[in-house]
Amino acid sequence: MTTTCKQCITQASPVWHHIHRVEGALPRRKSEEDWHISHGWAVELSGEGFAVWTFFSDLPPAATFAIAGRSSQTIHGIDICRAAFEVRFLGYDVRTLMVSNERVNRGSAQMLEALATYPRGVDPSTVVWRQPT
Numbered sequence: 001m002t003t004t005c006k007q008c009i010t011q012a013s014p015v016w017h018h019i020h021r022v023e024g025a026l027p028r029r030k031s032e033e034d035w036h037i038s039h040g041w042a043v044e045l046s047g048e049g050f051a052v053w054t055f056f057s058d059l060p061p062a063a064t065f066a067i068a069g070r071s072s073q074t075i076h077g078i079d080i081c082r083a084a085f086e087v088r089f090l091g092y093d094v095r096t097l098m099v100s101n102e103r104v105n106r107g108s109a110q111m112l113e114a115l116a117t118y119p120r121g122v123d124p125s126t127v128v129w130r131q132p133t
């Protein structure tokens, strides 16, 4: 996908039509027939000349994905930010990732808790993660 959007912080990808940085509050959650906004966490993995963004509903899988990705010799940086994922039907589904400035820092108590929580909520047979009770 290509875009000429001036709000985009990086080039569009096969996943995202737009990736925007949001100053202040994220847009409200929305669940309409042709317009959905959900909240969660965006993870950026970056390396030599590239950056890949993905979205997770929950922090534990996002944190685990980021740390595992950083273990790769081709990944030099990670970023974990609170985010919103918008899908809006405009003749086709337009997917926008809205990334806030609220980050989870490596080594923080929030990160360590998320990493400890992930293994307790994942089902290895289905690869589905649910918040452990």
Ligand SMILES: [Zn+2]
Pocket: 003, 005, 006, 007, 008, 017, 018, 019, 020
């Ligand atoms: Zn854009």
